[in-house]
Amino acid sequence: MSIPWLASRRTRGVLPGNPACSGCPHNIGLKVLGRVVGDRAILVVPAGCTSIIAGYWPREGLEFPLLHVPFASAAAVASGVRAALDVGGRDDAIVVVWSGDGGAADIGFATLSGAATRNEDILVIVSDNEAYMNTGVQASGTTMWKALTTTSPVLGKTEERKDIALLTLMHKVPYVATASIGYPSDLAEKIRRASEIKGFKLIHLHSPCPPGWRFDSDKTVLVAKLAVETGAWILWEYDRGNFKISPPSTPYRDKSRRKPLTEYIKLQGRLAHLTEEDIREIERRIDENWNLILRLEEYYASHVKA
Amino acid sequence: MGLVYEPVDLEREAFEDLRGFIEKLLSKPAPGSAGRTGAWRLYRPAVDAGRCIKCGICWLYCPDDVISWAPKGLPIIDYSYCKGCGICSSVCPVKAIDMVLEGE
Amino acid sequence: MKVKVLMGNTAVAEAVRMADVDVVSAYPITPQTIIVERIADMVERGELKARYVRVESEHSALAVVYGASASGARVFTATSSHGLLYMYEMLWWVANSRLPIVMAVVTRAIGPPWNIHSDHQDALTVRDAGWIIGFASSVEEAFDMTLQAYRVGEDRRVLLPVMVSLDGFTLSHTSEPVRLPEESEVREWLPPREPLPFKLEPGSYFSVGNLGPDEVTMELRWYVWRAMERAKHVIREVSVDYARRFDRSTHSLVEEFKTGDARYLVVLAGAWSGDAMEAADMLRDEGYPVGVARLRYIRPFPAEELRELATSVRAVLVIDRAVSMGHMGVIAGDLVATTRGKVVVKNIIAGLGGVDMGPEDFKSIIKGFVEEYESGALDSWFYTEWYMPWVRGR
Numbered sequence: 001m002s003i004p005w006l007a008s009r010r011t012r013g014v015l016p017g018n019p020a021c022s023g024c025p026h027n028i029g030l031k032v033l034g035r036v037v038g039d040r041a042i043l044v045v046p047a048g049c050t051s052i053i054a055g056y057w058p059r060e061g062l063e064f065p066l067l068h069v070p071f072a073s074a075a076a077v078a079s080g081v082r083a084a085l086d087v088g089g090r091d092d093a094i095v096v097v098w099s100g101d102g103g104a105a106d107i108g109f110a111t112l113s114g115a116a117t118r119n120e121d122i123l124v125i126v127s128d129n130e131a132y133m134n135t136g137v138q139a140s141g142t143t144m145w146k147a148l149t150t151t152s153p154v155l156g157k158t159e160e161r162k163d164i165a166l167l168t169l170m171h172k173v174p175y176v177a178t179a180s181i182g183y184p185s186d187l188a189e190k191i192r193r194a195s196e197i198k199g200f201k202l203i204h205l206h207s208p209c210p211p212g213w214r215f216d217s218d219k220t221v222l223v224a225k226l227a228v229e230t231g232a233w234i235l236w237e238y239d240r241g242n243f244k245i246s247p248p249s250t251p252y253r254d255k256s257r258r259k260p261l262t263e264y265i266k267l268q269g270r271l272a273h274l275t276e277e278d279i280r281e282i283e284r285r286i287d288e289n290w291n292l293i294l295r296l297e298e299y300y301a302s303h304v305k306a
Numbered sequence: 307m308g309l310v311y312e313p314v315d316l317e318r319e320a321f322e323d324l325r326g327f328i329e330k331l332l333s334k335p336a337p338g339s340a341g342r343t344g345a346w347r348l349y350r351p352a353v354d355a356g357r358c359i360k361c362g363i364c365w366l367y368c369p370d371d372v373i374s375w376a377p378k379g380l381p382i383i384d385y386s387y388c389k390g391c392g393i394c395s396s397v398c399p400v401k402a403i404d405m406v407l408e409g410e
Numbered sequence: 411m412k413v414k415v416l417m418g419n420t421a422v423a424e425a426v427r428m429a430d431v432d433v434v435s436a437y438p439i440t441p442q443t444i445i446v447e448r449i450a451d452m453v454e455r456g457e458l459k460a461r462y463v464r465v466e467s468e469h470s471a472l473a474v475v476y477g478a479s480a481s482g483a484r485v486f487t488a489t490s491s492h493g494l495l496y497m498y499e500m501l502w503w504v505a506n507s508r509l510p511i512v513m514a515v516v517t518r519a520i521g522p523p524w525n526i527h528s529d530h531q532d533a534l535t536v537r538d539a540g541w542i543i544g545f546a547s548s549v550e551e552a553f554d555m556t557l558q559a560y561r562v563g564e565d566r567r568v569l570l571p572v573m574v575s576l577d578g579f580t581l582s583h584t585s586e587p588v589r590l591p592e593e594s595e596v597r598e599w600l601p602p603r604e605p606l607p608f609k610l611e612p613g614s615y616f617s618v619g620n621l622g623p624d625e626v627t628m629e630l631r632w633y634v635w636r637a638m639e640r641a642k643h644v645i646r647e648v649s650v651d652y653a654r655r656f657d658r659s660t661h662s663l664v665e666e667f668k669t670g671d672a673r674y675l676v677v678l679a680g681a682w683s684g685d686a687m688e689a690a691d692m693l694r695d696e697g698y699p700v701g702v703a704r705l706r707y708i709r710p711f712p713a714e715e716l717r718e719l720a721t722s723v724r725a726v727l728v729i730d731r732a733v734s735m736g737h738m739g740v741i742a743g744d745l746v747a748t749t750r751g752k753v754v755v756k757n758i759i760a761g762l763g764g765v766d767m768g769p770e771d772f773k774s775i776i777k778g779f780v781e782e783y784e785s786g787a788l789d790s791w792f793y794t795e796w797y798m799p800w801v802r803g804r
Contacts, residue, residue: 016338017337017340017342022391052621056340057330059337061339066617067619076473076474078477080433080474080477080480084477084483087460090611184366218393220369221396320567328608330622330626331619332616334615
């Protein structure tokens with residue numbers, strides 16, 4: 001969706017002067033969300049950065065009807081909101097869970113899985129900054145292998161990250177996509193498409209965090225784009241049986257067109273300790289992930305034809 | 307049991323309470339929910355009007371939505387809330403936004 | 411008005427149907443299951459036009475009805491024991507958001523060891539959150555209290571969630587005749603919910619529960635406190651109104667049994683109160699001037715009623731089915747605080763884990779208490795004992 005179209009929207013999503021850190025990726029995502037569906041959306045927000053970003057009483061820093069909820073409850077609260085709106089005949093409404101990685105992939109995972117299993121008519125956006133940033137950068141289920149956090153301060157995280165988008169896809173829901181705050185038009189398009197589908201939708205949004213990943217606040221978008229350009233983050237979309245790699249990631253199906261991984265890694269203080277061997281291992285894992293995504297694309301393509 | 311209850315004007319007290327706790331429980335969208343965040347800024351983005359191609363990319367990526375922009379227009383930055391993150395400067399395709407140290 | 415034989419659980423389900431709730435969500439746990447099975451059946455058969463959300467945990471059950479209530483729906487959930495404890499943080503979130511959610515708690519012991527039988531530890535453990543907590547003592551009362559819960563909780567003078575507790579098995583699975591009012595009369599008595607204190611819907615731009623000054627947190631708790639105080643008046647009012655309308659006895663916060671000329675008062679709550687009253691009756695025949703005060707509500711605590719009752723007798727016996735470890739029985743602790751040491755209070759902890767308590771047990775406890783007092787052996791102004799006759803010396 002074009003920049004002029006987004007700029008022409010009346011609902012802003014983000015209001016100037018909210019408490020988000022300087023260069024915050026969540027704000028970029030929330031701004032796009034507000035511009036696309038702010039007039040129809042209700043936001044359910046579990047504990048996380050956005051609990052703060054939403055503003056300090058009596059002001060709200062966002063432009064949404066917004067319900068703060070306990071950490072593990074978001075997808076269930078959203079299911080309840082949906083149920084009440086359905087009973088009241090409000091089909092126009094879009095109920096959105098705006099969650100971090102902890103709220104969706106870790107403490108709230110059972111709740112998310114329950115809502116996905118019920119195919120609740122809600123949209124879950126997981127704005128993933130790859131650690132518990134709001135409490136001071138502790139390792140989460142989506143923190144990448146080797147990344148330094150305050151609970152993996154010396155050696156880096158010893159476990160691989162979990163893939164919340166693919167886990168959700170296996171719940172047989174109608175819509176799952178990955179996105180990046182580096183590509184707002186792609187994100188806007190995905191939000192629009194998801195908002196037109198009845199049933200459970202999830203967008204896994206890559207949100208590089210300046211203080212958490214230790215890069216300067218002006219590099220948020222640069223880092224997000226490099227994640228895609230090096231192939232470390234793959235943008236794809238599953239829409240009711242169709243699985244496609246999204247346009248921004250399309251060139252990088254071809255490994256030779258990907259930028260060197262070090263360009264992405266060297267900007268981040270959390271990865272400054274990596275050895276060459278570590279980087280080779282990360283690259284191997286990225287290749288493996290590409291294989292999986294390409295195979296899935298093939299699988300669904302043949303599935304649709306058959 | 308013959309218990310005499312203290313007479314309380316329930317209606318009035320309840321009405322005042324309802325108003326009171328709703329006011330405390332709810333917040334309304336407004337700029338500056340963290341105050342004048344312009345005060346956080348170390349570097350100020352300065353738009354070079356001559357260089358600017360009015361593409362709107364700075365507007366698109368500004369996390370705090372402090373840039374006003376209309377198609378084919380120059381970006382106007384609201385310095386009372388701009389946190390000075392520098393994203394607008396880093397995404398500008400023609401390097402038309404400089405980050406200038408505050409006070410210079 | 412027709413009379414139907416119902417179990418405690420089905421009576422609650424029937425009340426939910428008559429209350430015309432919009433959204434129900436629950437996770438099954440013994441002994442609550444029949445309530446949620448029955449409601450699911452009503453919804454699937456179209457006898458109750460509601461959305462039934464089958465969740466993956468109790469935490470989510472309360473979260474679902476929280477969301478639905480925030481968007482204006484009348485809601486219901488039910489649980490027991492570990493399920494209630496699993497909901498714990500949501501209980502507080504609900505109370506501070508002032509949403510009039512109604513929940514049935516079919517009381518059950520907390521493990522380990524696993525035990526599905528009734529004591530009151532689950533419901534009383536959550537007493538500080540800001541829920542109104544009622545205790546039924548008959549199947550008909552479980553029905554009545556559920557309907558009353560909506561009127562009380564949704565009253566704009568109150569706006570608090572309400573828990574209706576009924577003892578697992580002894581009420582939940584016991585059949586008794588219930589005088590069922592006509593549905594149309596109930597609808598008239600309980601009109602649809604007003605969407606207060608707020609209604610979350612698209613286009614209504616506000617957020618609920620933003621971070622703020624510490625004073626806001628404290629003031630919000632203070633408002634819950636005041637609403638709880640007003641709830642006492644509203645419960646009295648609603649109980650009397652309901653009794654008149656549907657031909658019931660007019661007990662409100664406390665049911666009194668032979669308290670008028672009593673010199674000794676027994677205080678307790680829940681299904682076993684009937685056995686205690688039977689014991690009091692037997693003791694009356696033997697010349698013991700005993701009365702019983704059954705608490706219908708634990709929160710708000712009926713301090714005024716109990717203070718008046720307790721200070722007009724020689725001594726009070728509180729029989730608790732829940733204990734605050736390191737202190738005393740939960741109700742006893744509240745009563746001692748309420749009477750401010752003006753009366754001797756003896757506290758018996760009994761029936762934990764569902765240990766069976768019959769009229770004979772109550773009789774021996776009450777008789778022992780009266781004799782102890784009259785022989786001058788009750789020398790301290792309050793103390794706690796555990797009633798475990800199968801253990802030598804207890």
